Amino acid sequence: MNQPAQQQDVPGVQSRMTPVPDCGEESYRGSGRLEGKAAVITGGDSGIGRAVAIAYAREGADVLIAYLSEHEDAQDTARLVEAAGRKAVLVSGDLSASSHCREIFDTAMREFGKIDVLVSNAAYQMSHDSLEEISEDEWDYTFKVNIGAMFHLVKAAVPRMVPGASIIGSSSVNSDNPSPTLAPYAATKAAIANFAASLAQLLGEKGIRVNSVAPGPIWTPLIPATMPEEKVESFGSDTPLGRAGQPAELAPVYVLLASDEASYVSGARIAVTGGRPIL
Structure with missing residues (x-):
C-alpha cells in the first residue's frame, strides 16, 4: 500500500506524516x-531511532536520545521511554561537529555513569537527478553527519566501554545497491558497513562487539x-x-545486537530490506 504524496522541510517531523510511522508505540513488548x-x-527522536529507543527502554535500558532540532519529536520519544520506567536524556545538536559528538558522551557518563550500547543511526540525505545538483557543501556535510560522526562517536565511546559493550551502525541497502539519486548518502552507507567491519576486528580484544544493520526503504521523516x-x-x-x-520492524534486530544473547555476534551485517538482497 502506497503512502499519499507529501513533502516537508528538512529534517522532517514525524507527527506531520501521513500515515504516522509505526515505531512500536502500541506493539513492542519487552522481556528484560x-x-x-x-x-x-543518535537520531533517536523519530523513525528508526525512536523505534530503537522504545524497544530498548521496554527491554530495561536507560536511553540518551541525541537529535538535531526536532524538539517535539524528541520529547515524545522521551515520554515513551519514561513511560517504560527508564531514564530518558535528550541532547540536541549537530553531529557534523566533532565536539558535539564528544559532548554527547560526557552527558551520558554524567547521567548514567556508564555506556553499554552506542547506536550510530542519525543520517542526512538529499535526492538529486544529476551530479551537477550536488554541491560541495552538501557532499561534505553528508559525509560529516553520516560517517564522520560515527568515527567521532566511537572514539568518544570506546574509552568508556567495558567488555560486553556493543556498537551498532545503521547502514543501508543503498550501500550494495545504490540509488543514483542518493549518491552521497549511498557512499556514506557503504562506508558505515565497512567501518563497522573494521571496528569489529580492532575492538574484539577489548570485548566490544560491533555490527551494522542494513535497512531497506523504511517510512521515516x-x-x-x-x-x-x-x-x-x-x-x-x-x-x-x-x-x-x-521503524518498528527494525527494532528487534537492534535489540538482539545490543543484548548479551548476541555475545558472539560481531562483524555481522543484518539486512532488513523487505526482500532486497545485500551481498
Missing part, C-alpha cells in the same frame, strides 16, 4: 533483554523531507514485499 544497560542512540512527492508516494513499492517497512 537489556535490563540495567545504558544506551546512546527523512523520506518526505528529502524526496519529491511522486517518489514518496511510490516509496517501497518496488520491494519483493511490495511496501515500505515500518
Whole structure:
C-alpha cells in the first residue's frame, strides 16, 4: 500500500506524516533483554531511532536520545521511554561537529555513569537527478553527519566501554545497491558497513562487539523531507514485499545486537530490506 504524496522541510517531523510511522508505540513488548544497560542512540527522536529507543527502554535500558532540532519529536520519544520506567536524556545538536559528538558522551557518563550500547543511526540525505545538483557543501556535510560522526562517536565511546559493550551502525541497502539519486548518502552507507567491519576486528580484544544493520526503504521523516512527492508516494513499492517497512520492524534486530544473547555476534551485517538482497 502506497503512502499519499507529501513533502516537508528538512529534517522532517514525524507527527506531520501521513500515515504516522509505526515505531512500536502500541506493539513492542519487552522481556528484560537489556535490563540495567545504558544506551546512546543518535537520531533517536523519530523513525528508526525512536523505534530503537522504545524497544530498548521496554527491554530495561536507560536511553540518551541525541537529535538535531526536532524538539517535539524528541520529547515524545522521551515520554515513551519514561513511560517504560527508564531514564530518558535528550541532547540536541549537530553531529557534523566533532565536539558535539564528544559532548554527547560526557552527558551520558554524567547521567548514567556508564555506556553499554552506542547506536550510530542519525543520517542526512538529499535526492538529486544529476551530479551537477550536488554541491560541495552538501557532499561534505553528508559525509560529516553520516560517517564522520560515527568515527567521532566511537572514539568518544570506546574509552568508556567495558567488555560486553556493543556498537551498532545503521547502514543501508543503498550501500550494495545504490540509488543514483542518493549518491552521497549511498557512499556514506557503504562506508558505515565497512567501518563497522573494521571496528569489529580492532575492538574484539577489548570485548566490544560491533555490527551494522542494513535497512531497506523504511517510512521515516527523512523520506518526505528529502524526496519529491511522486517518489514518496511510490516509496517501497518496488520491494519483493511490495511496501515500505515500518521503524518498528527494525527494532528487534537492534535489540538482539545490543543484548548479551548476541555475545558472539560481531562483524555481522543484518539486512532488513523487505526482500532486497545485500551481498
